[in-house]
Amino acid sequence: MKVLDSIKVLEIGGLGPGPFCAMHLADLGADVISIVREEKHAAPTGNLLNRGKRSVFADLKTPEGKALVLALVQGADVLIEGMRPGVMERLGLGPAECMAVNPRLVYGRMTGWGQSGPLSPRAGHDNNYAALSGALWGCSPADARPVSSFAMVGDIGGGALYLMTGLLAGVINARQTGRGTVVDAAIVDGAAHMLNLALSARQKGVVTDTRGTSIHDSAPFYETYVCADGAHITIGSIEPQFYTLLLHTLGLADDADFATPQWDKAAWPRRRARLQAIFITQPRSHWQQVFEGTDVCFGAVLSPLEASQHPHMQSRGVYGEQGGVLQAAPAPRFDGTAYATNAMCAAGAHTEAVLAAVQAGDARGGWR
Numbered sequence: 001m002k003v004l005d006s007i008k009v010l011e012i013g014g015l016g017p018g019p020f021c022a023m024h025l026a027d028l029g030a031d032v033i034s035i036v037r038e039e040k041h042a043a044p045t046g047n048l049l050n051r052g053k054r055s056v057f058a059d060l061k062t063p064e065g066k067a068l069v070l071a072l073v074q075g076a077d078v079l080i081e082g083m084r085p086g087v088m089e090r091l092g093l094g095p096a097e098c099m100a101v102n103p104r105l106v107y108g109r110m111t112g113w114g115q116s117g118p119l120s121p122r123a124g125h126d127n128n129y130a131a132l133s134g135a136l137w138g139c140s141p142a143d144a145r146p147v148s149s150f151a152m153v154g155d156i157g158g159g160a161l162y163l164m165t166g167l168l169a170g171v172i173n174a175r176q177t178g179r180g181t182v183v184d185a186a187i188v189d190g191a192a193h194m195l196n197l198a199l200s201a202r203q204k205g206v207v208t209d210t211r212g213t214s215i216h217d218s219a220p221f222y223e224t225y226v227c228a229d230g231a232h233i234t235i236g237s238i239e240p241q242f243y244t245l246l247l248h249t250l251g252l253a254d255d256a257d258f259a260t261p262q263w264d265k266a267a268w269p270r271r272r273a274r275l276q277a278i279f280i281t282q283p284r285s286h287w288q289q290v291f292e293g294t295d296v297c298f299g300a301v302l303s304p305l306e307a308s309q310h311p312h313m314q315s316r317g318v319y320g321e322q323g324g325v326l327q328a329a330p331a332p333r334f335d336g337t338a339y340a341t342n343a344m345c346a347a348g349a350h351t352e353a354v355l356a357a358v359q360a361g362d363a364r365g366g367w368r
Contacts, residue, residue, distance in 0.1 A: 002029020003334055007171060008367045010076040017159035018082035018110040019049040024164055026052030026342060027330035031368040033072060033354060036347050048327055052342030054350035060091050071358045073098045073105060075365040078167050082110040085120050095182045105180040106170035110163050114186030129154040133191035142212025158191030220272035221246065224301065231284035236297035246296045250278060
């Protein structure tokens with residue numbers, strides 16, 4: 001049994017964080033039906049974000065499409081939509097209409113700017129949301145332009161995962177009270193909330209309001225270094241015992257450049273230059289051999305493909321391929337067991353089966 005196998009999720013198909021959230025729920029066992037619009041040139045193969053879902057074609061602008069959604073809503077625990085504010089209401093499928101047929105429904109709204117505020121009706125993408133929330137500000141060395149996180153700190157970190165938190169909290173509340181709720185998951189809200197750890201460090205002076213003076217963009221012991229082969233490594237020796245181990249491992253324990261305390265910021269530029277000069281002398285594989293078995297707090301910078309081939313990641317089965325598509329396995333794990341990765345499906349693959357169940361008045365209403 002998967003932990004979410006009692007939850008039924010209706011996804012109004014969209015782009016990015018909404019489908020990711022629905023995939024994550026399906027990974028953990030939820031029954032997810034995704035309503036998508038049929039497109040003439042849609043790929044016949046599966047989309048990675050469709051794994052574990054059933055996909056149904058429907059045009060929400062038609063009476064038939066609207067009726068299908070409302071029929072499925074009756075048996076759903078959760079609805080996920082990622083339209084601009086007001087669109088679902090214009091379609092007659094807003095919270096009022098859906099919760100009228102299912103008062104226990106948790107209605108999840110995934111947007112970048114939120115349901116209110118001056119920017120709420122405007123378009124945007126991950127980098128825009130991360131930028132305005134403050135999350136993009138520190139994503140580079142001080143003398144370089146901030147670059148969006150490859151893992152999408154906005155769409156996924158501040159968006160999909162916060163939406164999932166809100167949905168699951170709403171389901172718990174609905175099962176206790178019989179009342180559903182509307183979850184306004186704005187990426188700018190979540191991305192800002194993710195900064196609270198950094199804002200806590202700001203109170204201690206570890207993070208400042210000036211680029212190039214904080215631990216994440218100036219400390220030589222918390223840095224990314226280039227190696228002889230052009231690859232990169234990361235050092236995160238923040239705690240004194242780890243910093244001491246770093247110096248001993250590199251033969252720098254008695255070096256004059258490292259004689260003053262670790263947090264002597266005046267010495268940081270000189271120390272960084274020394275470490276840069278050391279790490280550039282050997283390829284990444286050498287430093288992996290030196291540090292991976294220690295508590296220095298070290299990590300080689302790997303591409304997703306390289307990460308899939310690392311012994312640690314392989315031992316945990318973190319990555320795999322399905323139909324030639326590299327993908328990460330479901331997370332987290334429960335009782336020490338990894339869930340199997342669900343199969344992907346093509347858009348609209350379950351249209352006939354779901355429609356037939358709904359039209360036949362099946363007691364499950366199209367749900368598992």
